[in-house]
Amino acid sequence: MIIELNRNDSNKTILGEALFNELNQVLIKAQSHLSDKTYDAFKIFKSAKLINFTIKCFSLEVSKKTGVPKKPQSTGFLEYASNRIKLDLALQKIVANLKKPIKKWTEFVWDFENKGKLFCVTDFKFQNGNISDGEFKHLSSNTKSPEKEFSKCINILAEKVYQADLFETLSELLSIDDSAKITSIKDLVLFKRFFELNHTEYKPSNGESSMILLAKELKEDKDVYLVDEPEKSLGNDFISDFIVPILKDLAKSGKRIVIATHDANIAVRTLPYNSIYREHTPEGYKTYQGNPFSNRLKIINGDDWLDWKEKSMTTLEGGRNAFGERKGIYGNN
Template identity: 50%
Template sequence: MQRLLTGTTEDKLILTIDEVAQSFEQLDAIYVAHYHSKTPDLSDDALIKLGKLVDERRIIKEATNPISAGIYISHGHNTIYGSDVVDWDNYVDKAELLPELRLNVKSFEQFCLLLEKDDPTIKTLLHKKDPQTLTIKPFETDEKITLDIYDDINIIFGSKGTGKTKILEAISAYYNEQGMQTSVLRSTEEKLEETFDLKGRDIELNIENYGIDACYDEISRIKKATDVEISSLSNYRRHFEFELTNRIAKTLVVKDFEPENVETKVRGLNEANRVQAKFLDFVEFIKKTNFLKNELSNDLYEELIDVLNRVSEEILRKRQMKFKKIKSAKLFNNFVRKIAEEVQKKAGQPVKPQETGFQQYASNRLKIEKAVNKIMDNMQKDIAKETKFVGTLGEKGNLRCITDFRIQDGNLKKSEFSTYDASHKTPKINFAKKISEIQRTLYTNDLFATINELNAMDGIDGVKSIYNLILFYRYFSLNGVTYTPSSGEASMLLLQRELDEDKDIYILDEPEKSLGNDYINDVIVPILKERAKVGKRLIIATHDANIAIRTLPYNSVFRKHEINCYSTYVGNPFSDSLINIEDQNDILNWKDISMKILEGGREAFGERGKIYGKV
């Protein structure tokens, strides 16, 4: 270079084509020439002459922008743009805006071989992405297909009806058998509704999280409730007016014993059970926490545990005693009743009622009231709406999936609401209304008639808890208003959702359906490239050139249909070839087939030219 610059500068240096070839022929150089509107430029004649003097594969035509580069490449020219460096101090920052090579070239020699489409070099670079060879049987025939799937973008394309979807399904099944959870994403409006389960087939709700009791016992108690009779005064009068003459019967004092109050003893046992459960939870907490063990001395900590254990044992002993007293009281009452019945049989004396029955009567009504009030109280409680982010619809805003839960209180009749337990709505409405009526008739003579009406209603057996009264309405909402996405928006949202998930393998079936070219090219293609850059495995069946071409896939699988047979070809844009997996001599041109088969293929290579933007 010093010899060439003698007496001049880089900006003023002028060489003929012959001088250029002669000066650099020993350097294994690459020749980058300004072309057409990239001024000053070399003419086609000058470049043809240079190509005769040096290896024409080393001549690269520099375009002014990626669009022009795309057009030149589509016509078979080696083209580049962005090679000029005006200010080396800002080169690093500026380089971020320049295209990057799709294949990870490590040396100048490797770049030269890539430029020459050297097959071993291309394979070496591709295999840095750890291809996995898998053999699948996607069709009902015995046809087997062996493919290399890269940790990058793998495209399957071909005319409609050539089995692309079946290949995706077979690949997904293969990975699932290997213990990887995969599925094929199909973008349709129905699929969006299924994904967010608008019909609520798999809806789950824990009402305890909202402070709501299911009221299983209370509803059962109401259904089983019966009246308790009060002992009539006439029964006492008949007993005491009767003159007992039987000598033996007179001596049986036990027949006149007052029965023990079992109800009080049961309440005592229930309280003991509650205290024991709470205390055991407390002891478990103390034993599990490390704070006291670390902060207290060993002696004090062991003393504490010993005291807690002894208290626990004492509570258990007291509880057992209360249980025994209940059993004893029941046995005693049965004994007294039996003696009285025998006296009645032998002596004819009417049995003295063991109790007035008023306590049982009042207790029964109070239990019913408590159960009804608890049911009514829980029926009035609110359940917060559940909100899930679905995706963004650009300028329209963010779409969300809302689940509105309600508890049937007898007044909710909105048709859009469905039952949580997938049963009929009518029994739930009738139950809620009848429970309200029972609450109003608690201390009237109509109470048990109302309960009988409740039990006689159709479908009432299906109402066993508050869960059976829950209704829900799940819908999409945009800016607070119910919204139904179009088919295109549904596809867009599903694709966003799929690609936003952190997966190792993405399997997409025609993700371009109902999507505009600008959205595919400006949003989806960059996302696919980003996923590929971090080593994700993307397997995509498509008819769209934006996806199949502009992603510059590591692997292209082409399905060709001929009379009575199908063929599978594999290749890539770097070698610009597709090879029949059954016949290595059957080779197709990747670019020609892509332009012919893919929708918008010629445009993807041609006037839009974005294939070389950020590749």
């Protein structure tokens, strides 16, 4: 305070030199007096503590030498009351934290143009002893029973901290199975994950789920992609407008993509470098390999071959539109 007073020159101008000097002297005396009294109080406190410690040491040594139990130096009520107060403060802190809300995690997933934007929401809650919702899972275990009973006992302990039956409740807490594994308030965190559309909980259909999962996997950066029948549960518009462009971009960037499909949109419009066709005959399975550029599918380890266009027309699904586009890409062959 004295430093701040002298640092600002305007204080001296406002108060006047005489009043300013008088105030400065009073503050210096007050500071010196407080410093002396604080040091005196510290010496008294430390002296008493050291004397009590010395007396305890002497009493303990005398008791060891004579075999006579030492006399208590106090009734023990101070330590008893102090420990109860510390326990109360700790329990109240735990209970207060269990009541605190935890911010939800929200992640954008998909934009349904005709419905709205879909978000994946992760809701976190502390197990305060009252949560029984089966959709909430624990971060580190498969059951909520120990955590739920543990929190109930903590709440009861906080209410009975100054009552005679405190230790009965404490015994109940210690008797809970696996209660010793709960070492932090983090062990009481539960979470629930769900989708939200227009701020309302929403469950995507099978087709929408397939759409979202496929798009998510294809957007991850990988060197090789293995895709099994991506057309399942998906509409032709989504395949043509979204999946096919992604597959084309991945191929252009040097990624290797292996797709098992019956869909003509995927098999034709993705411009495959290599097509593998598996044919079942009475003699067994035959495997052919080729591409639309040569318009041939040649049998492996043999000379037989099939017409790529004709075999694709009879095998693949999706109508002739895809092959009409193929004509514009590859020509009339």
